[in-house]
Amino acid sequence: GNSVTQMEGPVTLSEEAFLTINCTYTATGYPSLFWYVQYPGEGLQLLLKATKADDKGSNKGFEATYRKETTSFHLEKGSVQVSDSAVYFCASLPRMGGGNKLTFGTGTQLKVEL
């Protein structure tokens, strides 16, 4: 079946530190991959996406590269800010089977401190 595994949180970093949140997926074929962000008290928002191998999604200083060989889509940011504190969800959308269903990871909470 389709599944997404994320590193557990919370991840606590100092401002300007480098961020990596790991995400790996299992799927039939090559799914589209997404990162969503959930700020406190809000719904999820799409942060970035990649639809095929070696694609790099980027937005607001965040990046993630679709790695077929390692079935991964790790989220990175070179210098985090306090305003990046949120919960980050990795998600996959299968191309074959599974219908129109996004499968989400369990989320990783990021806390950025001054």
Next chain:
Amino acid sequence: DARVTQTPRHKVTEMGQEVTMRCQPILGHNTVFWYRQTMMQGLELLAYFRNRAPLDDSGMPKDRFSAEMPDATLATLKIQPSEPRDSAVYFCASGNLPGGWEKLFFGSGTQLSVL
């Protein structure tokens, strides 16, 4: 800005009571999803609709949960009777699918506590 509106934002109720959560999708969107978020399970898909017709509700406990779209501007998720294990945040999302996944919008959720 167009947004998905969910009501109520918070609901506290006692076990056995009926709970109704409402969602107003973005006008023109053809697909509506209901998700449940808990610490243990993360985000689970409960049900979704396309053009108001239910396409998949396999994630929903059928004996107590029901989801409907009485019209294009309203989706409802009902729990009867509610149980403490139903305590979670329930999210509605809408979009134009297939193909418009980058424009899937989530509401702010209904935080449900069943005592």
